[in-house]
Amino acid sequence: MREQSPRQQGPRPSRRHLLLGGAALAAGGLAAACTSNTEDGDSGGGNPQAGTLAGDNDKAGKQVTIGFSAPAADHGWIAAIAKNAEEQAKKYSDVTFKPVEPTNDINQQISAVESLIEAKVDVLVILPNDGEQLNQVGRKAMDAGVPVVNLDRVFPDHLSYRTWVGGDxxxxxxxxxxxxxxxxxxxxxxxxxxxxxxxxxxxxxxxxxxxxxxxxxxxxxxxxxxxxxxxxxxxxxxxxxxxxxxxxxxxxxxxxxxxxxxxxxxxxxxxxxxxxxxxxxxxxxxxxxxxxxxxxxxxxxxxYSPTMASSAIKLARLIAQGKGMSDLVELQVPQSITLASETITKDNVDRYMPLGFES
Structure with a gap:
């Protein structure tokens, strides 16, 4: 949950005045292999952060609807989360992406998620403003038979999500x-x-x-x-x-x-x-x-990579279609996946630069 800044004296600099666009991205994404379900194998989209596709798992399968809820994009990292999720969903011809209006209001996010449950989406991807305060609506979805991929801010009750994916x-x-x-x-x-x-x-x-x-x-x-x-x-x-x-x-x-x-x-x-x-x-x-x-x-x-949203969409699709991850022996998607935190320095920054985004 985004908290309000304390009262401060004097004018406060805006992004425009500070000249630098802010935001957070990182390297990494999920190592689940998949390939495009388009005929020419094109991964689609122009976002270098969205995961590449490889393996039979990404051949077109059962049509699924993925509901998506996240906080308002008033922060560069959150904006990148939403962008990654949307662009990853576009890669699949068998996915209908159904986002709700982003909000920083807890009650509004709860209502938005409830509307997705009532719409009978096949699976939900939720980045809660606050995991504890959204825990019950996650549980409501799970109890209604709608699996939840909990993104980043974790629900404290494991019964409130099918899979968690986030940074370390x-x-x-x-x-x-x-x-x-x-x-x-x-x-x-x-x-x-x-x-x-x-x-x-x-x-x-x-x-x-x-x-x-x-x-x-x-x-x-x-x-x-x-x-x-x-x-x-x-x-x-x-x-x-x-x-x-x-x-x-x-x-x-x-x-x-x-x-x-x-x-x-x-x-x-x-x-x-x-x-x-x-x-x-x-x-x-x-x-x-x-x-x-x-x-x-x-x-x-x-x-702390916003590419986790791309991975969450990939996992949500697999869960809704009853598939596992093609690089793993197990038949089901794991319950939790934690991305590694890497250190970017002047020595390796050129490697990471293509993953960057402007907020």
């Missing part, structure tokens, strides 16, 4: 912690000032990221000096970074959980003129990759 939040923190810890250790920094800028502190995904970060830093004998949440927005990212820069006259490293709010973080850093530290981002947006390639305080970002 703990792994994001571990990847960021190892990059920062190793670099500081190699530089011989004994007591570093390490700052952490979270997303929404109350979300389990944020807590997992912070725990992974702390656990990885411990292996180097380091710990987080200060952390504050920036609510996944450019404006809050800018304000929080400004506050932290003022509070700490010397910083050795910053981990920012989210590249979209990182647009504001980077703007605050540039305005401050500070460059004594290095920074690691989170999720892998196109603008973050450009910053990494150009050189500067942002040296790396750890991935």
């Amino acid at each position: 939040n703990y792994g994001m923190g571990v990847s960021a912690g190892h990059y920062i810890g190793k670099k500081l250790k190699d530089k011989g920094v004994a007591d570093p000032v390490i700052v952490e800028i979270q997303g929404i502190a109350t979300l389990p995904l944020t807590q997992d990221r912070s725990k992974g970060f702390a656990d990885a830093l411990k292996t180097y004998g380091f710990e987080v000096t200060a952390k504050q949440d920036a609510k996944f927005t450019v404006e809050s990212g800018n304000q929080v970074a400004s506050n932290l820069l003022q509070a700490h006259k010397k910083i050795d490293a910053i981990w920012n959980h989210d590249d979209d709010q990182g647009v504001g973080v980077l703007a605050a850093i540039k305005q401050s003129g500070r460059d004594e530290f290095f920074m690691v981002g989170g999720a892998g947006s196109a603008n973050a990759m450009r910053e990494i390639k150009a050189g500067g305080v942002l040296e790396a970002t750890v991935t």
Whole structure:
């Protein structure tokens, strides 16, 4: 659930003013093999993030309708989720894609999902604003015989979903912690000032990221000096970074959980003129990759890929058609699939750049 930013004094920078488009993407997608069900084998669409198709599973089969619900695309990563889902569905001639109006209102999302259940869709793909608050409507769908592919923010009740697919939040923190810890250790920094800028502190995904970060830093004998949440927005990212820069006259490293709010973080850093530290981002947006390639305080970002939405559509289709994943021996789609978090640096950024998107 997107929370409102705290009241701030003075004008807050917009995306246009900050010049950088924000968002999050990463590498990776599901390794389930499939090929196009079109005659020429063309995967269709122009989105490089949408999964390629390979194997008999993607030959045209029973017609299925996939219902889709997600939060409003007021964040680059969420916008990419919706785009990936839609473009993946277009690849299949046997899929009817039925999205409902995206919303950040919990009750409206519940009502939208209920409308899909009443419409008797064959399968649902749901990225809930909040897994706990949407848990009961997921259970309602499952009880009605509509299998649910729970995307990203997990429902706490396993009876509320057939399959979960998402990123590795703990792994994001571990990847960021190892990059920062190793670099500081190699530089011989004994007591570093390490700052952490979270997303929404109350979300389990944020807590997992912070725990992974702390656990990885411990292996180097380091710990987080200060952390504050920036609510996944450019404006809050800018304000929080400004506050932290003022509070700490010397910083050795910053981990920012989210590249979209990182647009504001980077703007605050540039305005401050500070460059004594290095920074690691989170999720892998196109603008973050450009910053990494150009050189500067942002040296790396750890991935949390919106390609998971493409994978969710692929899995939903297989579940609705009673198929398993062609690369696995088992006859049914697994209950959970976690994508790896990779580290993008100047050394490998060109490999990841084609996966980037503009929010």
